[in-house]
Amino acid sequence: MVDIIGGGILGLTLAHELLKQGQPVRLWERAPTLGGLMGRTTFDELGGMSCDRYYHAILSSDRTLMGLMDELGLRQRLRMVATRMGFYHAGRCHPMTTPLEFLRFPPLRMIDRLRLAYTILACRRINDWHALEQIPVAEWLRGLSGERATRHIWEPLLRAKFDGDFSQVPATYIWSRLVRTTDTRTRGGSQELMCYLPGGYQELIDALATAVRARGGVITTGATVAQVRVAEERVVGLSVDGNEIVTDQVVITAQTPIARRLLPPEAAAVSERWSQLEGFLGIVCMLLVLRRSLTPYYTLNITDERIPFTGVIETTNLIDPACVGGYHLVYLPKYVAPGSPFATMPDEQLRPTFLSYLRQMFPDLRDEEIAAVRIGRERYVEPLHPVGMTDRIPSVRSAVRGLYLANTSQIYPQLTNGESVCSFAHQVAATVVTGNIGHTDHPAPALSSA
Ligand SMILES: Cc1cc2nc3c(=O)[nH]c(=O)nc-3n(C[C@H](O)[C@H](O)[C@H](O)COP(=O)(O)OP(=O)(O)OC[C@H]3O[C@@H](n4cnc5c(N)ncnc54)[C@H](O)[C@@H]3O)c2cc1C
Incomplete structure (x- = not known):
């Protein structure tokens, strides 16, 4: 037994x-x-509508998961959707899904964009990760992507993901991430394919x-x-x-x-x-149930360091809103180290704080468009693997x-x-x-x- x-x-x-x-x-x-x-949350105030407590995408390249779906008879229930990604930079949303959008991203010069593209290609060619785990991620990225792209793109993203301190994060982190997400791209790399089950x-x-x-x-x-x-x-x-x-x-x-x-x-x-x-980072994640869509993106990454949350994840740009009562689901995650003030901030303070930042990003979001709000907190989410x-x-x-x-x-x-x-x-x-x-x-x- x-x-x-x-x-x-x-x-x-x-x-x-x-x-x-x-x-x-x-x-x-x-x-x-x-x-x-991976559990659910239910909104009694919305007639019992239920949805995933946190956002969980399945990528088309997730082979083990697909095998499990086959075994359990769920494969035919999976729906596959080409999703979009954006970046919120200097007070504006920028689409970053297609190679062309990528090449137009304003804060970078052409040489920086080419170096970013090179970083992705270089990652895909690395099979043995052992050397990478001895190198701090920012140092490694600076070598591949250059100073400007590291400062404007990578560092803000890492700061958001690791609650400010990424000095001990090894290069394997970005390598792993890029290998996984570029695997989901359609031929030509123009779209990212994600999957979901209608019941989450x-x-x-x-x-x-x-x-x-x-x-x-x-x-x-x-x-x-x-x-x-x-x-x-x-x-x-x-x-x-x-x-x-x-x-x-x-x-x-x-x-x-x-x-x-x-x-x-x-x-x-x-x-x-x-x-x-x-070591683990925790998470504080505010889920907004909206009466309208907020963005066209599944993930809106945030490089604007005034905004406290890591990103704006609108899962109903993947999931059909009909699966969640016709509502639109927007998750605002904030990864938190143990001493972070956000980890212990009471809900009645966190809710207006996050909403005021969201309104800085989307000034036209009105109160009556927010059907419900739920705040989730988890102490142990992201395992930390320091350099070496x-x-x-x-x-x-x-x-x-x-x-x-x-x-x-x-x-x-x-x-x-x-x-x-x-x-x-x-x-x-x-x-x-x-x-x-x-x-x-x-x-x-x-x-x-x-
Ligand atoms: C905001 C967020 C976004 C995420 N996004 C994605 C995503 O897009 N795609 C993806 O694939 N993954 C995603 N993840 C990660 C994913 O949720 C986790 O990797 C996965 O759920 C971990 O599963 P687990 O079984 O290891 O741990 P858990 O789900 O934490 O399960 C551990 C279980 O042990 C139980 N337990 C603990 N102590 C005891 C005890 N003493 N007695 C009995 N039971 C006990 C707990 O109640 C819990 O149910 C995300 C996670 C979060 C929080």
């Missing part, structure tokens, strides 16, 4: 894989519903849960694991809401700082090992027999997204079933770059 802690996409995909390989599983989720960060990611979560149960897996929601029980260097049980459950294999899919809190004193050495790399720290990534196996850690902090150099999480879940399943990854202190395996 394998006990999995966490019913997000990682825990569910792992449960599904283990069952396919003949391993019985039980999955424990503390929330009343499954999905974790929840459709995938529900289908996974159904498949897990159909194979005999047991899923319990509303069940908080308080501690993993360890005796004589091996897992012997779990404490779940005051009940003692006997088990000899546990996979914790919660983020590392949460996972460490589940360890008993007998696993102090494991806790110490996991603490070597456990690959060796600190905890291995999936631990020094305690039967105890495994599997979370997004171990996914590297790929970025955290549904595709990389599902690929990782497959690798974790193989580790649990066959023990084919070396024992302690070896980093989790890198996923292939394709």
Whole structure:
């Protein structure tokens, strides 16, 4: 029996894989519903309209995810749409979807634009990322894109994504990002293809849960694991809401700082090992449900540093608004480091603050066009992998027999997204079933770059 802690996409995909390989599983989720960060939110004030709590795109190049959709019979429900991207720079929105738009982007001279294009091409030619992880990202980009493009494009984007401090972010970050997103382009690179399920990611979560149960897996929601029980260097049980459950294999899919809190004193050495790399950025994300569309873009990147949020994500430029009651969904994410004032700002202060900045960008947005507002906060979202720290990534196996850690902090150099999480879940399943990854202190395996 394998006990999995966490019913997000990682825990569910792992449960599904283990069952396919003949391993019985039980999955424990503390929330009343499954999905974790990919869950839904419901607006009672809008007649029960529900949508993804956060924006989640599926890219046409997400091979593992597409394979999973095939297995679960969801592939034919996927809708593919060519989406647009823009940049908000110096008080104006600029389209940046097609190569021609890219070449017209005002703050850059032709030579800068050509160097930016060269950066993308150069990224695609790099297969071995190991050298990149020793180089700070801004230094690397300055070499490829030049001073001006780095100052006007890359640095503002990095500052927004890493809440101001990207000095320790390795070059692998941009490399990974560019490789993934340029893979989604149509031939000629003129459009970006994204996919969605009409019922949101929840459709995938529900289908996974159904498949897990159909194979005999047991899923319990509303069940908080308080501690993993360890005796004589091996897992012997779990404490779940005051009940003692006997088990000899546990996979914790919660983020590392949460996972460490589940360890008993007998696993102090494991806790110490996991603490070597456990940094995460959090997120504060305001979701606006609008009665009209705000922009033509799925993503509007912001290089104007007066605006506090990272971007304006209008998911209904991908999703048909008919899937969400005819409304238009605009997400304003702000990545937050632990000390950020936005992390603790009360909703009644954050809401007018974000809205006033949004109105600076879109002065014609009227109050009556805002049907509802929801603010989401998450403490652990973006795992941090500082320059040269690959060796600190905890291995999936631990020094305690039967105890495994599997979370997004171990996914590297790929970025955290549904595709990389599902690929990782497959690798974790193989580790649990066959023990084919070396024992302690070896980093989790890198996923292939394709
Ligand atoms: C704003 C935002 C935008 C994003 N955009 C995208 C995107 O466009 N595309 C994409 O693919 N990905 C995107 N992601 C990332 C994606 O959401 C995550 O990579 C993914 O959901 C992580 O899944 P997980 O299962 O690892 O973790 P989680 O979803 O966090 O699941 C962990 C689960 O463990 C449970 N848990 C924790 N402690 C306990 C305990 N003691 N007992 C029982 N259960 C416990 C939690 O309740 C949770 O449900 C985005 C994330 C955010 C926040």
